[in-house]
Amino acid sequence: MLEIKNLSVSYGGIKALKSISITVPDKKIVTLIGANGAGKSTTLRAIAKLIKHDSGTIIYNGEDITAISARETVQKGITLIPEGRHVFPDMTVLENLKLGAFLRTDNKAIKEDIDYMYELFPVLKERSTQLAGTLSGGEQQMLAVSRALMARPKMLMMDEPSLGLAPMLVKDIFTIIERVNREDGLPILLIEQNANFALKVADYGYVLETGTIQLEGTGEQLLENEKVKELYLGTGD
Amino acid sequence: MPFDVLIQQICNGLVLGCVYALVSIGYTITYGIIRLINFAHNSIFMLSMYFAIVFVTMLALPWWLGFIIVIALTAIMGVLTEKLAYHRLRNRGAPTSTIKIAALGVSYLIDNVVIVIFSGRPKQFPTVDLLTDVFEIGPVRLQRTAIIVPLVVLVLLVGLTYFLNHTKPGLAMRAVSRDMEAARLMGIDVDKTIAFSFAIGSGLAAIGAILWGQRYTSVIPTVGSMPGMKSFIAAVIGGIGNIDGAVIGGMLIGMIEVMVVAFFPGLSSYRDVFSFCLLLIVLLIKPTGIIGEKVADKA
Ligand SMILES: Nc1ncnc2c1ncn2[C@@H]1O[C@H](COP(=O)(O)OP(=O)(O)OP(=O)(O)O)[C@@H](O)[C@H]1O
Numbered sequence: 283m284l285e286i287k288n289l290s291v292s293y294g295g296i297k298a299l300k301s302i303s304i305t306v307p308d309k310k311i312v313t314l315i316g317a318n319g320a321g322k323s324t325t326l327r328a329i330a331k332l333i334k335h336d337s338g339t340i341i342y343n344g345e346d347i348t349a350i351s352a353r354e355t356v357q358k359g360i361t362l363i364p365e366g367r368h369v370f371p372d373m374t375v376l377e378n379l380k381l382g383a384f385l386r387t388d389n390k391a392i393k394e395d396i397d398y399m400y401e402l403f404p405v406l407k408e409r410s411t412q413l414a415g416t417l418s419g420g421e422q423q424m425l426a427v428s429r430a431l432m433a434r435p436k437m438l439m440m441d442e443p444s445l446g447l448a449p450m451l452v453k454d455i456f457t458i459i460e461r462v463n464r465e466d467g468l469p470i471l472l473i474e475q476n477a478n479f480a481l482k483v484a485d486y487g488y489v490l491e492t493g494t495i496q497l498e499g500t501g502e503q504l505l506e507n508e509k510v511k512e513l514y515l516g517t518g519d
Numbered sequence: 520m521p522f523d524v525l526i527q528q529i530c531n532g533l534v535l536g537c538v539y540a541l542v543s544i545g546y547t548i549t550y551g552i553i554r555l556i557n558f559a560h561n562s563i564f565m566l567s568m569y570f571a572i573v574f575v576t577m578l579a580l581p582w583w584l585g586f587i588i589v590i591a592l593t594a595i596m597g598v599l600t601e602k603l604a605y606h607r608l609r610n611r612g613a614p615t616s617t618i619k620i621a622a623l624g625v626s627y628l629i630d631n632v633v634i635v636i637f638s639g640r641p642k643q644f645p646t647v648d649l650l651t652d653v654f655e656i657g658p659v660r661l662q663r664t665a666i667i668v669p670l671v672v673l674v675l676l677v678g679l680t681y682f683l684n685h686t687k688p689g690l691a692m693r694a695v696s697r698d699m700e701a702a703r704l705m706g707i708d709v710d711k712t713i714a715f716s717f718a719i720g721s722g723l724a725a726i727g728a729i730l731w732g733q734r735y736t737s738v739i740p741t742v743g744s745m746p747g748m749k750s751f752i753a754a755v756i757g758g759i760g761n762i763d764g765a766v767i768g769g770m771l772i773g774m775i776e777v778m779v780v781a782f783f784p785g786l787s788s789y790r791d792v793f794s795f796c797l798l799l800i801v802l803l804i805k806p807t808g809i810i811g812e813k814v815a816d817k818a
């Protein structure tokens with residue numbers, strides 16, 4: 283279980299997160315929705331230790347991990363799939379997957395996991411020696427997801443995995459998200475522009491507005507909420 | 520030009536090109552990984568020559584042991600410049616331009632410390648007979664360096680390529696130079712990787728300096744500036760950030776420099792100008808260098 287308590291982040295004096303608290307229970311999918319610039323990515327980047335935070339605590343399975351480094355966060359099993367995929371463009375698909383397993387030393391299991399990823403995403407197998415930069419956007423997203431899974435994470439954070447994908451592919455990505463969550467019991471903290479999709483797969487959701495949490499509730503509750511409908515689902519009256 | 524002289528000149532060009540190639544790899548690696556044009560690299564080159572004077576000439580260690588210590592010590596010095604200067608500035612969010620200026624500062628610091636300790640008077644570099652002896656193939660008389668230097672460089676390049684493509688730290692280095700943040704997300708220790716790249720670049724510069732010293736035996740505190748400048752130009756000509764490019768650039772400059780002087784002896788006092796001309800020509804035709812690609816300037 284991941285507990286974020288009163289997390290605040292600022293960029294050069296401008297507050298981007300104002301004391302937000304979020305909990306990701308074991309085996310659950312939790313989503314963070316909100317308008318552009320609300321602070322969703324900032325939240326995940328602060329948890330992944332890519333940026334420094336001003337105050338607040340991060341507790342993971344009862345352990346205070348507020349002060350650890352990005353590398354140690356990965357070591358603890360918390361893996362972020364960043365906004366915009368960030369695959370290594372001038373490396374092959376296979377090299378990207380190996381980098382996902384960078385902190386692991388169980389070479390045999392790594393090989394098995396690579397095969398498993400090729401099973402999940404057969405297109406990656408075909409492209410295994412191709413440079414990641416030459417993959418289509420959708421293929422790159424699949425690579426980003428499988429590269430993250432190569433770390434054998436105990437918790438996954440995803441920043442807009444469906445960004446720029448055709449509706450068909452968005453469906454595929456969500457199928458995978460649900461699958462790893464259900465099969466491996468992997469808790470997921472998910473950011474999604476597509477609030478409709480996100481709230482449907484999520485057990486719980488938070489609505490972020492200019493750095494504060496305005497609303498929270500189960501996926502169903504938020505889907506039914508008039509304000510959410512109006513602002514984020516485009517189905518308000 | 521007589522045949523034997525031509526062969527000799529080709530070999531001279533090859534040896535010079537090899538040294539430039541080794542030194543230019545250091546420029547290209549630090550640029551590739553943190554977008555730093557490391558103006559202190561020529562001072563590191565020079566420093567390693569003084570290390571050789573200390574360990575091989577003054578302390579009279581066996582030359583091979585002395586040179587191994589020199590290479591290791593120079594690598595450590597490279598890491599120290601990164602840790603004490605550039606790393607601290609980066610951590611405080613200093614822009615790349617500030618770090619470049621810091622590199623200039625580091626360069627002056629090293630140069631002046633060397634002047635204080637060793638004075639400005641020329642010193643003799645410890646040459647090794649095994650490397651510098653002359654042998655004959657038919658009518659052609661060659662120094663052994665003509666064979667040994669390209670061999671050493673070839674082995675180093677093969678090793679470096681293997682390291683970058685087939686080992687974990689090598690993969691980490693490529694990942695950090697391409698996308699530092701994504702590398703962090705893989706659990707790569709970015710700071711350690713950067714420090715390591717400085718160690719490699721400086722170690723190669725030391726090897727370059729040792730080979731250079733076999734030919735140009737007079738060592739003064741500014742001994743690094745010309746080979747440093749030309750190696751930097753070589754890196755740019757090849758496409759800075761790209762190791763293959765640095766090697767091609769280095770060979771090209773070494774070869775052209777020697778050939779121009781060989782064919783046009785009257786121009787020999789202008790020999791240093793040709794690499795700059797080559798730089799201008801290449802950049803006019805292909806601004807990113809021979810095999811360079813566009814890289815976004817990392818802040
Ligand atoms: N590196 C940065 N420097 C300065 N301000 C930043 C930086 N990154 C983000 N911000 C600001 O912080 C606020 C939150 O940004 P963030 O990226 O977290 O938004 P987001 O909710 O992920 O938006 P989007 O849906 O567009 O991805 C924005 O106002 C943004 O301009």
Ligand SMILES: [Mg+2]
Nearest residue numbers: 322323324365
């Ligand atoms: Mg975002």
